[in-house]
Amino acid sequence: xxxxxxxxxxxxxxxxxxxxxxxxxxxxxxxxxxxxxxxxxxxxxxxxxxxxxxxxxxxxxxxxx
Numbered sequence: 001x002x003x004x005x006x007x008x009x010x011x012x013x014x015x016x017x018x019x020x021x022x023x024x025x026x027x028x029x030x031x032x033x034x035x036x037x038x039x040x041x042x043x044x045x046x047x048x049x050x051x052x053x054x055x056x057x058x059x060x061x062x063x064x065x
Contacts, residue, residue: 018042
């Protein structure tokens with residue numbers, strides 16, 4: 001599994017997707033933010049990201065698993 005932990009993504013301007021175990025964005029610099037063992041896990045991580053946004057949190061660290 002690969003997670004990018006060296007970049008900051010400006011969330012409001014991104015389009016997000018979870019497919020084939022990947023959390024992807026339309027950010028050209030880092031199009032894949034995480035790769036997970038299943039699509040369902042990628043969907044869970046994406047839901048966590050959206051939950052953080054809704055609660056007004058500005059930092060989210062991509063989980064390794």
